[in-house]
Structure formats: C-alpha cells, structure tokens
Amino acid sequence: MSLSVRNLQIAYRTLRGDVQAVDDVTFEVADKEIMGLAGESGSGKSTLGNSLIFLEGRMRHVGGTVDLDGKALPISNYRAMNRHRMRDVSIIPQYAMSALNPTKKIGSLARDLLKARGFHLADVLPEFRRRISLVGLPDNVLGMYPFELSGGMRQRATMVISTLLNPSLLIADEVTSALDVSNQRAVGELLTEFRDLGYVKSMIVITHDLSILAQIADTITIMYAGKLAEKADASTIVDKPLHPYTQALLSSLPEVGLRYEDKELTGIPGRPPSLLDVVSGCRFKDRCPFARDRCRDEPPFVELLPGHQVACWKASDEVKGLGGWAHEGAAGSAPSIGRAGGEVEHPGGAEGPGSERPGDANATALAPRVSEGLEAPVGKGQP
Numbered sequence: 001m002s003l004s005v006r007n008l009q010i011a012y013r014t015l016r017g018d019v020q021a022v023d024d025v026t027f028e029v030a031d032k033e034i035m036g037l038a039g040e041s042g043s044g045k046s047t048l049g050n051s052l053i054f055l056e057g058r059m060r061h062v063g064g065t066v067d068l069d070g071k072a073l074p075i076s077n078y079r080a081m082n083r084h085r086m087r088d089v090s091i092i093p094q095y096a097m098s099a100l101n102p103t104k105k106i107g108s109l110a111r112d113l114l115k116a117r118g119f120h121l122a123d124v125l126p127e128f129r130r131r132i133s134l135v136g137l138p139d140n141v142l143g144m145y146p147f148e149l150s151g152g153m154r155q156r157a158t159m160v161i162s163t164l165l166n167p168s169l170l171i172a173d174e175v176t177s178a179l180d181v182s183n184q185r186a187v188g189e190l191l192t193e194f195r196d197l198g199y200v201k202s203m204i205v206i207t208h209d210l211s212i213l214a215q216i217a218d219t220i221t222i223m224y225a226g227k228l229a230e231k232a233d234a235s236t237i238v239d240k241p242l243h244p245y246t247q248a249l250l251s252s253l254p255e256v257g258l259r260y261e262d263k264e265l266t267g268i269p270g271r272p273p274s275l276l277d278v279v280s281g282c283r284f285k286d287r288c289p290f291a292r293d294r295c296r297d298e299p300p301f302v303e304l305l306p307g308h309q310v311a312c313w314k315a316s317d318e319v320k321g322l323g324g325w326a327h328e329g330a331a332g333s334a335p336s337i338g339r340a341g342g343e344v345e346h347p348g349g350a351e352g353p354g355s356e357r358p359g360d361a362n363a364t365a366l367a368p369r370v371s372e373g374l375e376a377p378v379g380k381g382q383p
C-alpha cells in the first residue's frame with residue numbers, strides 16, 4: 001500500500017472561526033493506483049491534496065495520520081517534511097501552470113527546485129532531457145521562458161519536473177482544467193504513462209472532470225463538504241454509484257449530441273453546507289431527495305461491497321436488501337435528482353466492483369460527454 005490516510009482533519013484558521021475543510025477522512029491508495037478525486041468546488045479536494053505535502057500558513061493539522069510506504073509522513077512539521085518533498089511525495093498544485101515564474105527559464109526553475117531538495121540539476125540532466133523528449137517537448141525547452149510555451153507544453157514541463165526524483169506519490173491538482181480537449185487527453189495519457197514507466201508509484205488526480213477520470217483513473221473518490229462520500233473502481237462509480245450525491249454529479253454531466261430542449265441539465269438543487277459551522281448528520285441531507293430522519297445521524301464511510309466504500313444510510317440498507325428508501329423527504333424537500341438516481345441497479349449483480357478497469361467499454365462510455373465537467377452544471381446556484 002503506497003498511501004494510508006487515517007482520520008485526517010485539516011482546518012483553516014479564519015477570523016470567523018475554523019473552516020473544517022477536511023473532516024475525518026480515511027482512505028488508501030495502493031501501489032500503482034491512480035485515484036481520481038472529484039467533487040464540487042469548495043468540497044476540500046485541494047486542501048486534502050496539499051495537506052499531504054505542504055501546510056500553508058492558515059492550514060492546521062487537527063488530527064489523523066498519513067503513512068507513505070509504511071512510514072509516517074510528518075505532515076504537520078514543515079521542516080521534517082522537506083526531506084520527503086519531491087523525493088517521496090510531489091505535487092502539481094492547482095494553477096501551477098499559470099503560477100510559473102515568468103522571469104525564469106524552465107531549466108532554471110528546475111535547478112532551483114532541485115537545489116531546495118539538495119540535488120544538482122547536472123546530476124539528473126540526462127534523465128531530464130530524456131523525459132522532456134518523451135513528453136514531446138523540444139530539446140531547447142530548458143532555455144525557454146514559460147510564456148514561450150503553450151498551456152499544454154507548460155503542463156507537460158511541470159509534470160516532468162515534479163516527477164524527476166521518481167516520487168512514491170504524485171498529487172496532480174486540476175492539471176487538465178485549463179487545457180483544450182486534445183491537450184487534456186494528452187496530459188491524461190501522460191499521467192498513466194508516467195505511472196506505467198515507474199516515474200511515480202501512485203497518484204491522486206484531482207479534477208472536476210469525471211470524464212477524464214473515467215479514462216485514466218483506476219479508482220474514483222467522491223468528496224462532499226470536507227468528507228468522503230464514495231470510493232470505488234472508476235467503472236463502478238460511473239455505472240453503479242451508490243451515493244445519491246455521486247448519482248447527482250453524474251446526472252449533471254451533459255451528453256454529446258443531446259440538445260437542451262431534449263434533456264434539461266438537472267444540476268443539484270441547493271448548495272453545500274458551510275464548513276465554518278458544520279451541521280450534524282449526513283452533510284448531503286439538505287439536498288438529498290432520499291433524506292429521512294435517520295440521516296440526522298452521520299453515516300460512516302464503510303466498505304459496503306468489496307472495494308466499494310460509501311457513506312450513506314440508504315446505500316447501506318440497499319446493499320443489505322432493505323428497501324423503503326423512496327423519496328420521503330423527511331429531512332428536506334429537494335426535487336428528484338434524475339437519471340442516475342432512478343437507475344441504479346441493485347448492488348451485488350453479476351458484474352461486481354473490481355471486475356472492470358478504466359478504459360473498458362463501461363468506463364469510457366462517459367468519455368464522450370462534454371468534459372468541462374461538473375463545475376458548470378453543479379455550480380448553478382453556488383456562491
């Protein structure tokens with residue numbers, strides 16, 4: 001097991017109180033696993049990713065542990081983490097592509113980063129050049145400024161630099177978001193290639209774009225309001241999601257070829273709860289069409305089927321063969337979510353979780369859906 005995160009809690013200190021951005025999160029990432037992490041804007045994806053390598057000023061490690069390759073990562077100790085950054089765990093932060101220092105050439109940026117980790121660029125230069133060529137960048141890219149490169153080229157250069165020391169874990173945060181569709185695909189394919197070549201052992205790929213994850217991720221984890229809602233194989237999440245929030249996210253995706261008059265995008269009614277003053281019970285209950293009194297208690301994030309973890313009372317009952325979860329609206333009056341909400345097969349069918357891999361027919365069935373992904377439809381009504 002590459003990564004093991006247990007009961008992780010990360011908060012931001014603000015003048016209005018602590019923002020519980022990551023709240024009691026537990027998950028594992030296996031060797032060679034590419035775990036996609038998706039969810040609405042503000043759900044805590046970047047906070048979770050960043051906390052595994054760098055706690056910035058306002059971030060506070062409230063509790064929980066992180067083990068990488070069987071050893072504890074001292075995430076709350078900035079100095080102690082220095083010896084792990086880039087070597088054991090590396091990150092391509094959200095907005096990294098546009099945050100590259102415009103006054104430094106690519107080679108010089110790489111030299112500074114390596115120096116901060118106690119390495120000399122000269123020692124890794126032959127491998128650096130080999131990888132630059134592997135990702136289709138010209139030889140002279142080391143002597144170029146970031147503004148001389150296209151978005152796709154900058155992203156590929158960032159990927160090469162961040163994985164130069166073959167880290168055990170790479171966190172790639174929205175690396176495809178600012179790219180056009182063909183560059184998105186190319187960068188997505190490179191991520192899997194880097195894993196296959198052993199440049200990185202496992203990855204967390206954070207994105208709004210479930211269609212990219214359906215193509216490249218082995219597993220997908222869905223996050224909602226600082227908590228994990230569901231984790232399973234990519235094909236299981238796409239075809240047989242159990243959590244009403246995951247079902248709603250999938251229903252929000254537009255389908256290529258369908259006109260608005262034919263099928264109106266449903267979006268998700270309401271907005272996520274504030275993370276400043278967290279309510280008790282299921283965090284999704286005010287927006288969930290299935291919510292009932294029991295949802296006032298917090299559902300645990302547990303493995304309901306092999307390799308399929310879910311935090312939902314309804315899903316738990318369904319897996320046990322207990323029914324009675326029609327739209328009762330006991331704790332809210334959210335309207336029906338739509339397609340996925342009504343079509344989920346009863347779990348435990350012939351094709352159990354784990355039987356399919358990304359890239360198979362079911363997982364790629366999502367790919368043609370327009371890939372701007374979740375932000376637009378889900379974001380309706382967001383602040």
Ligand SMILES: Nc1ncnc2c1ncn2[C@@H]1O[C@H](COP(=O)(O)OP(=O)(O)OP(=O)(O)O)[C@@H](O)[C@H]1O
Pocket residue numbers: 012013014019021039040041042043044045046047048058094208275
């Ligand atoms: N520096 C900060 N100070 C205070 N609160 C913050 C800070 N950064 C993020 N937050 C809050 O933490 C929560 C999680 O934010 P985060 O950026 O991790 O979400 P995200 O899922 O990555 O969103 P996005 O998809 O928009 O990138 C949000 O409520 C956000 O407002």
Ligand code: SF4
Pocket residue numbers: 243244245282283284285286288289290291292295299311312313314315
């Ligand atoms: S059914 Fe209940 S526990 Fe499940 S997502 Fe809805 S509100 Fe949460």
Ligand SMILES: [Mg+2]
Pocket residue numbers: 045046047094
């Ligand atoms: Mg983010």
